[in-house]
Structure formats: C-alpha cells, structure tokens
Amino acid sequence: MSDLVNEFNAYREKMNERILGDDNKVIKRIFNLDTNAYQAGALDVKTKELLGLVASAVLRCDDCIKYHLETAYKAGLNRAEVVEALSIATLVGGTIVIPHLRRAYEFWDALEAQDN
Amino acid sequence: MSDLVNEFNAYREKMNERILGDDNKVIKRIFNLDTNAYQAGALDVKTKELLGLVASAVLRCDDCIKYHLETAYKAGLNRAEVVEALSIATLVGGTIVIPHLRRAYEFWDALEAQDN
Amino acid sequence: MSDLVNEFNAYREKMNERILGDDNKVIKRIFNLDTNAYQAGALDVKTKELLGLVASAVLRCDDCIKYHLETAYKAGLNRAEVVEALSIATLVGGTIVIPHLRRAYEFWDALEAQDN
Amino acid sequence: MSDLVNEFNAYREKMNERILGDDNKVIKRIFNLDTNAYQAGALDVKTKELLGLVASAVLRCDDCIKYHLETAYKAGLNRAEVVEALSIATLVGGTIVIPHLRRAYEFWDALEAQDN
Amino acid sequence: MSDLVNEFNAYREKMNERILGDDNKVIKRIFNLDTNAYQAGALDVKTKELLGLVASAVLRCDDCIKYHLETAYKAGLNRAEVVEALSIATLVGGTIVIPHLRRAYEFWDALEAQDN
Amino acid sequence: MSDLVNEFNAYREKMNERILGDDNKVIKRIFNLDTNAYQAGALDVKTKELLGLVASAVLRCDDCIKYHLETAYKAGLNRAEVVEALSIATLVGGTIVIPHLRRAYEFWDALEAQDN
Numbered sequence: 001m002s003d004l005v006n007e008f009n010a011y012r013e014k015m016n017e018r019i020l021g022d023d024n025k026v027i028k029r030i031f032n033l034d035t036n037a038y039q040a041g042a043l044d045v046k047t048k049e050l051l052g053l054v055a056s057a058v059l060r061c062d063d064c065i066k067y068h069l070e071t072a073y074k075a076g077l078n079r080a081e082v083v084e085a086l087s088i089a090t091l092v093g094g095t096i097v098i099p100h101l102r103r104a105y106e107f108w109d110a111l112e113a114q115d116n
Numbered sequence: 117m118s119d120l121v122n123e124f125n126a127y128r129e130k131m132n133e134r135i136l137g138d139d140n141k142v143i144k145r146i147f148n149l150d151t152n153a154y155q156a157g158a159l160d161v162k163t164k165e166l167l168g169l170v171a172s173a174v175l176r177c178d179d180c181i182k183y184h185l186e187t188a189y190k191a192g193l194n195r196a197e198v199v200e201a202l203s204i205a206t207l208v209g210g211t212i213v214i215p216h217l218r219r220a221y222e223f224w225d226a227l228e229a230q231d232n
Numbered sequence: 233m234s235d236l237v238n239e240f241n242a243y244r245e246k247m248n249e250r251i252l253g254d255d256n257k258v259i260k261r262i263f264n265l266d267t268n269a270y271q272a273g274a275l276d277v278k279t280k281e282l283l284g285l286v287a288s289a290v291l292r293c294d295d296c297i298k299y300h301l302e303t304a305y306k307a308g309l310n311r312a313e314v315v316e317a318l319s320i321a322t323l324v325g326g327t328i329v330i331p332h333l334r335r336a337y338e339f340w341d342a343l344e345a346q347d348n
Numbered sequence: 349m350s351d352l353v354n355e356f357n358a359y360r361e362k363m364n365e366r367i368l369g370d371d372n373k374v375i376k377r378i379f380n381l382d383t384n385a386y387q388a389g390a391l392d393v394k395t396k397e398l399l400g401l402v403a404s405a406v407l408r409c410d411d412c413i414k415y416h417l418e419t420a421y422k423a424g425l426n427r428a429e430v431v432e433a434l435s436i437a438t439l440v441g442g443t444i445v446i447p448h449l450r451r452a453y454e455f456w457d458a459l460e461a462q463d464n
Numbered sequence: 465m466s467d468l469v470n471e472f473n474a475y476r477e478k479m480n481e482r483i484l485g486d487d488n489k490v491i492k493r494i495f496n497l498d499t500n501a502y503q504a505g506a507l508d509v510k511t512k513e514l515l516g517l518v519a520s521a522v523l524r525c526d527d528c529i530k531y532h533l534e535t536a537y538k539a540g541l542n543r544a545e546v547v548e549a550l551s552i553a554t555l556v557g558g559t560i561v562i563p564h565l566r567r568a569y570e571f572w573d574a575l576e577a578q579d580n
Numbered sequence: 581m582s583d584l585v586n587e588f589n590a591y592r593e594k595m596n597e598r599i600l601g602d603d604n605k606v607i608k609r610i611f612n613l614d615t616n617a618y619q620a621g622a623l624d625v626k627t628k629e630l631l632g633l634v635a636s637a638v639l640r641c642d643d644c645i646k647y648h649l650e651t652a653y654k655a656g657l658n659r660a661e662v663v664e665a666l667s668i669a670t671l672v673g674g675t676i677v678i679p680h681l682r683r684a685y686e687f688w689d690a691l692e693a694q695d696n
Contacts (some may be wrong), residue, residue, distance in 0.1 A: 011450070012450070013368075015450035015451075015453055015454060018450075018454075018457075019449060019450065019453055022427075022431055024263055024431050024432065024435050025268065026268060026269045026435040026438070027219060027232075027431075027434075027438055027449070029261065029265055029437075029653040030207075030265070030438055030439065030443060030446075031446075033207055033262070034207065034257055036257065036445075037204055037207050038204070041196075042128060042194075042197045042199075042200045043166070043197055043201065047163055047166065048128050048200075048204060050159070050163065050167060051166060051167065051201055051204045051205075052204060052208065052399045053171045054167045054170055055170050055171065055174045055204065055205060055208040055209065055444075056208065056444065057370060058171045058446045058558075059174055059209070061408070063446075063447035063450075064443070064444050064447060067157035077205055078158075079602075080157075080158035081158045083158075083602055083604050084157050084158045084159050084164075084341045085167055086607075087153060087604050087606040087607045088153050088167045088168060088606070089167075090152070090558075090607055090610055091558060091559055091606055091610065092145075092168065092171040092175070092180075092558050092559050092560055093175070093557075093558045093560070094554075094556050094557040094558030094559075094560075094561070095170065095555055095556050095558075095610060095638045095644070096556055096558075096636065096644050097129055098610075098611075098614075098643075098644075099641060099644060100563070100600075101599060101607070101645035102592070102596070102643075103593035103595075105595055105598050105599055105602075106598075109598075110434050117537075127566070128566070129278075131566035131567075131569055132566070132571060134566075134569050134570075134573075135565060135566065135569055138547055138569075140547050140548065142551040142552070142554070142613055142616060143547075143551045143554055143565070143611065145613055146554055146555065146559060146562075146613065149606055149610070150472075150559050150562075151611055152605065152606060153606045171560075172560065174341075174442075175522070175560045176293070177563060179562075179563035180559070180560050180562075187253070195254075199254055199256050200256065202259075203256050203258040203259045204258070206258070206259055206262055206442075207258055207262065207443055208443050208444055209441075209442040209444070210406075210438075210440050210441040210442030210443075210444075210445070211262060211266050211439055211440050211442075212287075212288065212291045212293040212296050212440055212441070212442075214263075214295075214296075215293060215294075215295035215446050217251060217259070218243070218244070218247035218250075218295075219247075221247055221250050221251055221254075222247060222344060224249075224577075225250075233593040242433060262439075266439065267440055269435060269436055269439050270436070272429075273428075273432050274426075274428035274429045274432045275398070275429055275432050275433065279395055279398065280436060282395065282399060283402045283433055283436045283437075286399045286402055286403050287402050287403065287437060287440040287585070288437065288440065289403075289439065290403045290407055290674075291440070291441070306433075311486075312389075312390035313390045313391055314432070315390075315486055315488050315491075316389050316390045316391045316396075316441065316488065317399055318491075319385060319398075319490040319491045320385050320396060320399045320400060320403065320490070321399075321403060322380055322490070322491055322674075323382065323494065323674060323675055324400065324403040324404065324407070324412075324675050324676055325403065325407070325527070325673075326638075326670075326671060326672050326674030326675075326676075327494060327498050327671055328519075328520065328523045328528050328672055328673070328674075328676070329674070330494075330498075330527075330528075331525060331526075331527035333483060333491070334475070334476070334479035334480070334482075334483065335479075336512055337479055337482050337486075338479060338482075338484055339483075346518050350488045353653075359682070360682070363682035363685055363686060366682075367682065367685055370581050370659075370663055370685075372663050373500065373669050373682070374500060374667040374668070374671055375663075375666075375667045376669070377497055378497070378670055378671065378675060379678075381490055381494065382492055382675050382678075384489065384490060403676075404676065409676040409679060410679075411678075411679035411682075412675070412676050412679060424578055445678075450665060495591065497671055498671065500667055504660075505660075506661045506663075507630070507661055507664050507665065512598065512664075514623070514627065514630065514631060515634045515665055515668045515669075516668060516673040518631045518634055518635050519634050519635065519638045519668065520672065521635075522638060523639070523672070523673070528672075536608075542622075544621075545622045545623055548621050548622045548623050548628075549623065549631055551617060551618055552617050552628060553635060555610075555613055555614065555617050555636040556636065556639070556644075557635065557639070
C-alpha cells in the first residue's frame with residue numbers, strides 16, 4: 001500500500017472531521033457543495049473530475065490535485081486522459097505548473113501501485 | 117450580428133497578427149501549441165474545450181473565457197453543459213469568479229443571438 | 233446620482249437575475265452563501281464587510297471590491313476605516329494592488345457623492 | 349510545547365535575521381511596514397489581524413496564515429472569530445482554500461495546546 | 465499624441481494625487497518604495513524595468529504593464545528587448561498572459577507613435 | 581555537498597524523465613521552450629535568468645525559484661544582483677512573497693556552500 005496516498009488521505013480525513021465538528025455553517029455548506037458539484041448532470045462524472053483536476057492544477061493546489069487524481073482514478077479515467085488534461089493545464093497556466101505536474105505524476109504512480 | 121462577439125474577435129485577430137508578425141520564436145510556438153492542445157486525442161474536442169474554459173474561469177481571464185465559450189459553442193456544446201462546467205469553476209475558484217460568470221453569460225447569450 | 237454606482241448595480245442585478253434564472257443548483261447555493269456569510273455572528277457586520285473587501289482587493293477583483301465598498305458604506309463604515317483596510321491589502325498583495333486602489337477610491341467618492 | 353509552533357517560529361526568525369542582515373533597503377522597509385500596518389489606527393488590532401489572516405488565506409500562503417493565526421491568538425481573538433473569518437476566506441477564495449484551512453486548524457490547535 | 469497613453473497617464477496621476485492626499489502612512493510608503501526600488505543599484509535601471517514588466521505581466525495587471533512599458537520605453541529599451549522579456553512572461557505565466565500581451569503590444573505601438 | 585540542492589535536483593530530474601517518457605507532445609514542447617526561452621537573444625542570459633526568477637517569485641513557486649536561483653548562480657550572477665531582483669518581486673508581489681524569500685535565501689546559501 002502506498003504511503004503517499006494513505007498519508008494524504010489520513011491527514012485529510014482527520015482534519016476534515018476536525019473542521020466539520022466545529023459546526024460553521026458556511027464552511028459546512030461549501031463542503032457539501034463540493035460533493036454535489038461533481039455528481040453526474042449535464043456532464044458525466046469523468047468529465048467533471050477532469051474539470052476539477054484542471055482547475056486545481058492551474059491554481060497550483062497540490063492537495064486539490066491529489067484529491068482529484070484519486071477521484072479521477074476511481075471514476076475509471078486512465079493515465080492518457082489524465083495526462084492530456086494536465087497538458088492543457090500546463091499550457092494555460094504556464095511553466096509554473098510544472099513542479100505540480102511532477103508531484104501529480106508521483107501521486108498517480110502511487111495510485112496505480114496501490115492496486116498491484 | 118452581435119457587436120460583443122464581433123468586436124472581441126476583430127481586436128483579437130488584429131493584435132494576434134501584430135504579435136505573430138514580430139517573429140518571436142517562443143511566443144509563436146506558444147500560439148502554435150495553443151492550437152494543437154485542443155485537438156482530439158485521448159480526450160475529445162468537447163471535453164478539452166470545457167477544460168480550457170474552466171482553467172480560464174478559475175484564473176479569471178475574461179478574454180480567455182470568451183475565446184473558449186466561442187470554441188465550445190462551435191464544437192456543439194450546449195448551455196447546460198457550459199453552465200455546469202462554470203459552476204465547478206465558481207466552486208473551486210470562489211465567489212471572486214462571479215463577476216466573470218456574469219460576463220460569460222452575457223457573451224454566451226450574444227453567441228446564441230448571432231445564430232438567430 | 234452617480235453613474236459609476238448606478239451602472240455597476242444595474243449590470244450586476246440584470247446578470248445575477250439571468251444567472252439565477254438558469255437554475256443551476258451549485259451556483260444558486262453559492263449565491264445564497266454569499267448573503268449568509270456576511271451576516272452578524274461571532275464577528276459583526278462591519279468587520280465582515282472589511283474582510284470581504286480585503287479578500288477582494290488582494291485577489292484584485294474590481295467588481296468584488298466595488299460590491300464590498302458599497303455594502304461597507306451602507307453598513308456605516310467610514311473612509312478612514314476602509315482606507316486602512318485597503319492599506320493592509322496593498323501591503324499584503326503588493327504594488328499590483330495599486331491600480332485597483334485607484335478605482336476603489338473613485339468608486340468610494342462616487343458613493344459619497346450620491347448622498348449629497 | 350508545540351513543535352509545530354516552535355519550529356515555524358525558529359525558522360522564521362533565523363531566516364528573517366539572515367535577510368535583514370543583508371541590508372537591502374527595499375526589503376527592510378517592507379519588513380518595517382509589515383510591523384506598522386497592523387498597529388491600532390482607525391481600526392483596532394484585532395480587526396487588522398483578521399484582515400491580515402483573510403488576505404493570507406485567499407492568497408493561500410500557509411506561512412502567512414500561521415503568522416497571523418499566532419498574532420491573532422496573542423491579540424485575544426477566539427476560535428469562533430477566527431473560524432468565521434476563515435469561512436469568508438473559503439467562500440471568496442473557493443474550495444482551493446480548504447487544504448489551507450486544514451493546516452490552519454492544526455496550527456490553531458497547536459497554539460491552544462501550548463498554553464495548557 | 466496618443467489618446468491611449470495620455471488617458472492612462474491622466475487617470476493614473478489624478479487618482480494617485482487623490483490617494484496620496486489622504487495621508488495613509490502605509491500606502492504613502494509603498495508609493496515611495498515603488499520609486500526607490502527601480503533606481504540603479506546592483507542592477508541597472510533597464511534591467512529593473514524589465515523585471516517590473518515581467519512581474520506585472522505574469523500577475524496579469526494591465527495598468528502595471530502599461531506603466532512599466534512606458535518607463536522601459538523612456539529608459540531606452542527597444543522593442544526586441546521588451547518583446548523578449550514578455551515572451552518569458554508568457555511562457556512562465558501561460559496562455560492566460562496572451563490577452564495582456566495583445567494590450568501590451570497596442571500600448572507599445574502607441575508609445576512609439578507618440579514620438580513620430 | 582548541500583543536501584538541499586542535491587535533493588531538489590535529484591527529484592526534479594527523476595520526475596522530469598518520468599514526465600517526458602510519457603511522450604505527451606504539448607508537455608514535451610513546453611519543456612523544450614523552457615530551455616530555448618532563456619538563451620541569449622536581444623537580452624543576455626543573466627538578464628533572462630533574473631526575469632525567470634522574478635516571475636517565479638511573484639507567482640510564489642518555490643521550486644521555480646530554486647531552479648532559477650541555481651541557473652542564475654551558474655550564469656555568474658552574484659548575491660547582490662539576485663537580492664535586488666527579489667526585492668522588486670517582494671514589492672510588486674507583496675508581503676506574501678516573504679516566506680518564499682526566506683526559502684530563496686536558504687537555497688542560495690546552500691548553492692554558495694556547495695562550492696566551498
């Protein structure tokens with residue numbers, strides 16, 4: 001089992017519980033929306049996951065990228081599709097996206113390694 | 117014919133010619149890549165246009181949003197699909213995306229009005 | 233009556249109606265949250281308006297700045313308080329905030345002129 | 349004593365000394381301004397600390413968030429006030445602020461733990 | 465005489481006077497620093513102007529770009545040097561810089577036209 | 581030999597190989613452009629490295645800053661020149677650049693230590 005993936009998820013879950021336990025309405029609703037927004041609608045789940053991934057990549061948020069890589073992986077997107085999405089993010093967002101691309105590759109490799 | 121769309125495209129084309137006429141290799145290649153990156157590959161053209169749109173929206177670049185709205189429109193994406201993509205951009209990017217959402221709606225309306 | 237203020241509000245209201253008429257759940261809830269978040273709670277309304285203003289200023293969103301200047305003005309904040317908040321935004325966000333500071337001053341002057 | 353807080357402050361102080369020892373006038377004056385800007389004026393210290401915190405949060409600067417959490421804590425702001433400020437930052441800045449919210453909670457907990 | 469250049473400078477000067485007349489110490493010192501930072505030191509004025517231009521371009525601040533284009537022009541930098549600096553900004557900052565590149569070209573042309 | 585420098589370069593090289601091995605045309609060309617853009621042209625290599633450094637600093641990309649610090653160091657730029665460039669970045673980008681300034685100083689010290 002990959003430490004990179006497990007540690008990311010463990011910290012994320014622990015702190016999300018901590019935040020939601022505090023019962024701030026605005027934050028709770030934003031967390032709720034975050035679940036709703038990626039469900040199938042006019043666009044399917046795979047497309048929406050790629051949109052979340054590209055938004056995270058151009059805004060250069062490593063944790064957001066990791067989260068969407070994992071949900072994309074679970075939604076059945078393959079490496080070629082994910083890489084093509086990230087190539088658009090790198091073009092639109094510029095070479096400053098490249099360090100995040102490195103960490104995205106590392107995390108995707110860890111996701112694949114988990115299953116083998 | 118919509119002035120909003122026509123004026124946007126006229127200025128864009130005039131200045132792109134001006135820039136490319138200057139023959140800076142790096143800029144020329146970036147312009148080239150911008151054409152290549154949105155062609156069908158592992159992902160289809162429609163998905164890629166939505167990725168370009170969402171990247172533009174969270175980075176809050178009005179001209180980039182307009183450009184991708186028009187290419188999305190021409191690629192056959194409908195309003196519901198575009199709005200759903202923009203809703204993800206607004207959630208990921210926050211309420212500061214809202215003013216750009218207003219102008220995106222106005223531009224999309226102009227694109228639809230052009231055809232009628 | 234100030235054209236600057238009236239035109240800003242007219243366009244804002246027209247397009248907000250347009251957007252909300254489209255009935256996208258995620259966008260509607262974000263608009264709702266935007267109203268809720270600035271109501272009195274652990275912090276009073278004036279403080280929250282200044283927080284919204286400074287967030288808008290460092291993210292360099294002119295329309296968001298205008299919106300929060302007007303709500304700050306209506307909440308009874310005075311020029312000295314608003315300017316001090318904007319000075320922190322300029323320090324944290326850097327000199328690229330200055331062009332937005334110019335437009336903020338112009339809009340605040342228009343708000344004050346409206347009442348005289 | 350919390351390692352999280354102590355390590356943050358130790359590195360910060362060591363490197364600030366290193367930077368200021370280099371005697372670059374522009375950088376020195378920016379550091380000076382950073383002290384001045386948060387002193388009581390038209391707005392009180394607590395409000396200013398929250399403004400600095402929200403600016404840091406929407407610009408997604410973890411170290412800046414930590415610094416303002418500590419100064420906010422020392423200025424006597426309580427958890428409810430700080431969380432409400434951060435909820436505005438998350439709404440304005442979007443879900444990409446959430447990973448920083450996690451680390452902010454962790455740091456605030458460490459600040460409280462230090463005193464017990 | 466170019467309207468584009470004159471109108472930009474007229475508004476800028478009018479509002480800067482308005483801001484500085486308000487006598488906020490933090491803002492005044494930031495304005496002061498802005499003058500100091502671009503004077504010759506370890507780096508010459510031309511290099512510093514290009515640094516200010518590239519910083520403005522990647523942060524996508526049109527007014528900051530215009531200001532530095534004019535100071536760069538007055539410092540004797542030629543079009544080839546300015547374009548090469550902007551090509552680096554476009555590569556680092558990505559294709560979202562392109563709309564700002566269009567307006568930068570237009571403003572530089574206006575600066576050159578003023579002298580003929 | 582400095583661990584800070586060696587670890588940065590080892591990870592960077594390993595992951596770049598991984599990315600380029602995937603053979604995505606858009607990404608490969610962006611990597612290529614990244615090499616081309618900093619070669620001597622209308623501007624010399626030293627100036628271009630400083631432009632890349634300032635762009636990286638205002639966009640607050642630590643890895644990009646480190647990369648350009650090392651290339652700047654190898655191109656023969658001295659500490660005073662690099663610090664002056666970073667002072668402009670801190671002024672334009674604001675106090676949120678300061679944490680990156682701390683890490684930049686630490687990395688530059690490591691580069692100098694490597695040679696002694």
